[in-house]
Amino acid sequence: MGGPGSTGSTGATGATGRAGANTAPVPTLEELALLASEAEAAIASSATRASWEALRVSWAGAKSGRLKELQALIPKAADKRAFGQAFNLLKARVEDALAARDTELSRVEAAARVEAERVDVTLPGRRPLVGSLHPVTLVSREIEAVFRSLGYSIAEGPELEDDRYNFALLNFPEDHPARDAQDTLFVEDGRLLRTHTSPVQIRTMLARQPPIRVICPGRVYRNDNDLRHSPMFHQVEGLCVAEGITLGDLKGTLEAFIARLFTRQTKARFRPSYFPFTEPSAEVDITCQICLGNGCPTCSHTGWMEILGSGMVDPRVLDNCGIDPDRYSGFAFGLGLDRVAMNKYGIPNIRSLFESDERLLRQVRG
Numbered sequence: 001m002g003g004p005g006s007t008g009s010t011g012a013t014g015a016t017g018r019a020g021a022n023t024a025p026v027p028t029l030e031e032l033a034l035l036a037s038e039a040e041a042a043i044a045s046s047a048t049r050a051s052w053e054a055l056r057v058s059w060a061g062a063k064s065g066r067l068k069e070l071q072a073l074i075p076k077a078a079d080k081r082a083f084g085q086a087f088n089l090l091k092a093r094v095e096d097a098l099a100a101r102d103t104e105l106s107r108v109e110a111a112a113r114v115e116a117e118r119v120d121v122t123l124p125g126r127r128p129l130v131g132s133l134h135p136v137t138l139v140s141r142e143i144e145a146v147f148r149s150l151g152y153s154i155a156e157g158p159e160l161e162d163d164r165y166n167f168a169l170l171n172f173p174e175d176h177p178a179r180d181a182q183d184t185l186f187v188e189d190g191r192l193l194r195t196h197t198s199p200v201q202i203r204t205m206l207a208r209q210p211p212i213r214v215i216c217p218g219r220v221y222r223n224d225n226d227l228r229h230s231p232m233f234h235q236v237e238g239l240c241v242a243e244g245i246t247l248g249d250l251k252g253t254l255e256a257f258i259a260r261l262f263t264r265q266t267k268a269r270f271r272p273s274y275f276p277f278t279e280p281s282a283e284v285d286i287t288c289q290i291c292l293g294n295g296c297p298t299c300s301h302t303g304w305m306e307i308l309g310s311g312m313v314d315p316r317v318l319d320n321c322g323i324d325p326d327r328y329s330g331f332a333f334g335l336g337l338d339r340v341a342m343n344k345y346g347i348p349n350i351r352s353l354f355e356s357d358e359r360l361l362r363q364v365r366g
């Protein structure tokens with residue numbers, strides 16, 4: 001067996017390298033045996049990986065471990081052979097103790113890991129977060145469904161519009177104050193962000209002849225911002241043009257629509273109004289759904305909420321679009337989707353619709 005006892009020269013070199021080892025007294029054989037027992041006891045009782053590691057370094061550390069120091073004393077021993085054998089025994093006992101404790105600590109560590117990773121299969125599962133449609137989308141789809149059932153189809157148009165479609169063909173004369181009421185956001189090169197979805201009614205009439213029944217949902221823009229107004233909002237425009245269409249058709253259609261979209265208790269009132277492209281014109285208010293008519297900040301304490309503009313299409317507009325006003329008549333209406341969503345879901349501030357606050361979206365489920 002090639003123990004340190006037989007490699008005396010190596011041990012001697014190691015010892016010369018360390019001043020401490022040179023001066024240390026050479027222990028007796030009994031002392032070596034006692035050291036072995038002490039080491040075994042300390043190692044066996046090391047409670048943590050860290051204290052085991054500290055013992056390993058102090059005993060078996062490659063550079064300055066206790067074993068290395070003792071090995072360096074072999075050449076100095078009176079009986080080198082006996083000392084070498086006792087040292088080999090000590091070394092084997094320390095190494096065995098370290099290995100045994102290592103195995104045991106690994107077992108304890110593995111058990112702790114299993115315990116920590118234990119899954120309680122009896123716990124209730126976590127529900128996945130399910131997305132929902134935005135209130136404005138919900139309302140838009142609902143309105144589309146109502147009008148589809150009345151024979152309407154859906155038309156769309158661009159958000160960046162021409163003055164002609166947004167104003168001129170809709171009978172807004174140049175410099176007429178009615179243009180002011182639209183708080184228009186202009187873009188360079190004379191174009192503008194559409195202030196209403198009415199340009200889609202123009203585009204539809206230019207493209208085809210009656211009978212026409214369309215609704216046009218979409219985003220619109222105005223320079224306006226308060227509890228009920230946002231600079232970007234949504235409208236649905238409705239247009240019905242055919243032979244013999246009357247104000248009675250307009251009223252009946254809108255009343256049926258409001259009853260279906262809101263509750264049967266929801267009242268509608270028609271107020272005479274003015275739009276350049278309809279004559280006569282009416283604005284439609286419904287019972288404020290936030291306060292149910294009692295008055296609240298959202299309805300400015302009137303109990304009513306304006307949701308619709310409407311009227312009989314002005315013959316001039318029909319004419320502008322190449323439709324014979326002597327043969328055809330029609331009605332149009334435009335409503336704010338956001339207003340409807342606020343009323344339907346009791347949302348008092350229009351801005352909360354556009355703040356992407358999940359709490360609001362979670363409360364409104366289709």
Ligand code: PHE
Nearest residue numbers: 196198309310311332333334
């Ligand atoms: N376009 C009008 C607006 O936004 C609403 C409207 C549409 C009124 C159709 C009458 C007829 O103010």
